[in-house]
Amino acid sequence: MNALTRRQQQVLEFIQTRQQREGLTPTLREIADHFGFRSLTAAADHVRALQKKGVLENQPSRARSLRVVSPWQGLRRPVADIPIFGSIPAGIPESRVQDAKGCLSIDVASLGIKPTPRTFALEVRGDSMIGRHILDGDLVILEHGVAPRNGDVVAALIDNESTLKTLVLERGRVWLRSENPRYPQLIPASELVVQGVMMALVRRRKG
Amino acid sequence: MNALTRRQQQVLEFIQTRQQREGLTPTLREIADHFGFRSLTAAADHVRALQKKGVLENQPSRARSLRVVSPWQGLRRPVADIPIFGSIPAGIPESRVQDAKGCLSIDVASLGIKPTPRTFALEVRGDSMIGRHILDGDLVILEHGVAPRNGDVVAALIDNESTLKTLVLERGRVWLRSENPRYPQLIPASELVVQGVMMALVRRRKG
DNA sequence: GCTGATACTGTATATTTGTACAGTATCAAA
DNA sequence: TTTGATACTGTACAAATATACAGTATCAGC
Structure with missing residues (x-):
């Protein structure tokens, strides 16, 4: 039938x-x-x-x-399109289409946030954030232009590359910390540009 | 303008x-x-x-x-709808719409797999899989009916609840292992029903 | 051999829909 | 003060579109 x-x-x-x-x-x-x-x-x-x-x-x-x-169509919520960048040289002045490596489309409810034009995604390289359970190859969704709080995971521009770090407030100063014992631990954040604060994560299948 | x-x-x-x-x-x-x-x-x-x-x-x-x-519309790939179940009593004979708690819509490319009618999602409860970097509240995408390999994360039915475990082949026998030292380690898988194999993961914002 | 489902041709028509044209009124900027 | 953008009314029409009706042919199952 x-x-x-x-x-x-x-x-x-x-x-x-x-x-x-x-x-x-x-x-x-x-x-x-x-x-x-x-x-x-x-x-x-x-x-x-x-x-x-x-x-x-x-x-x-x-x-x-x-x-x-689709049997689940009735449950479908609005889907947002989030650009995936390889790395972001400047502080995202106006992220242009041609800079995007791809596009992550996901429904807003599952994401837990309402994306804005300043929402973007980065593909994680290396396991420097393994202590925060962020793995190599993960897709991290970040929000540019929001004030990071103590302990937030942020993307910072280091050596012209976007790198994930934990933001730490200590003794009135701001530090960036890697979450892997094998990596250099603390970097003063004073000279660094925080490009975005992590909001969500997508992990694709491995192997 | x-x-x-x-x-x-x-x-x-x-x-x-x-x-x-x-x-x-x-x-x-x-x-x-x-x-x-x-x-x-x-x-x-x-x-x-x-x-x-x-x-x-x-x-x-x-x-x-x-x-x-949307500026990123041109990059958009086909979006799939995956049902989210609270817990799955039986071995998913025919997952019905009314059992779904919600729906995860995400593009196929970011997911890394092509969803089938046997693809579904579970919300993780507890941190028994923290050793595999799966946290409380994470949304895990699973595939029912595929053969799990050694080391795969699987959903198993334990005490009428779907629980995530690592599947371990050892000395010709199949075990299920929690990835948290505080939990009971090994369970013989012989009597358990494997409901699905983990394919991907979505982590929403916390707090 | 019959029957129903499938897979089409060909024609016709009512409805839906985009688009054009001719206006009026308001408001901000130059 | 003028100009252009905005925000509408009202009418008309051609194109796009869904739908109906009358057929033909094939094929599987009974």
Whole structure:
């Protein structure tokens, strides 16, 4: 009953791809064109069949209202796009698109914060923050321009590279600390630029 | 030049909300209706202004082709929806929508895996896996039905609760190990159900 | 051999939708 | 004071679009 035919899978995949790539689902005409149907009804039939099988939804009489149904779609929250930078030379004056290495898209609720235009992500290199359970390869989401508190993990510009450190207030002075015994421990933060404060983290699969 | 007026912000927000909630951007008529405009042109004017300011895009003569522009949109990859379960009593026979506590939406590339219908997420309770740098409150993404390898982090059903453990092959037998010295170390896995293998992790902001 | 589901062609039509044109009024900047 | 941007009303129309109806052909299951 729920099994899709090969043709239906092709049609569904086409709709889904267009939805992801262009943000718009195709019209019946566009479906027909893509598959070389000379009749709209062919496309309409497939859409009807996919609806019947519960994998496609439709708002009657509305243009481009096809939607591929994910069982969890109803629970979906707004998704934010956060740029991933390799390293940030300056203090993020105006982070430009061409500087981004990629884009992390994640829903706001799971992130725990509301991203702003000053939110960005860095890929962690090395295990200098292993004491804070941040590993090599982790994607760290940071917020630029907020005041860091004592103990916050921050990104700082050291030797023209963005590096993660723990910010420490001690005896009225500000220090940056690595969280790995094998690394130099304390650096005076006076001359360093704090580029962002860590807000969240994404760890991809390893190996 | 780029600053939006209050009215323009309202219009943009309306379009964005509809896009997120219904998956469709509104038509000019729907915008006009929502704001009580008696004329389509009022809506059209706002859309034109927002386009001019670069925060909205449009494919001419296409129905519902409005799209709110994020600077990073071009980099966006397909986003997957992964159900979040509180705990999973049985071996996930058919995880039903009503059992889901929420939904984690994240792009496939950042996740490092291609989610399947057997992908799900658990919220970590306690710090029994701190040795693997998994903290209380972390969101762990797991895959059901794949064969775990030695050293993989897995979710197992213990006392009717899903608990994370490290799977250890030793002397031809399978054990589950907690990664915290204060917890009981080894449990024979023979009678336990492995519900999933950890693939990725999301850490939200703390405090 | 019959039946229902699938996979189409071809035509027609009502509705939805974007767009254009002609105005009015307000407000801030030059 | 003038100019341009903003914020609308009101009307009209062509294009885009969903949908309906009448068929044909194939194939699997009964």
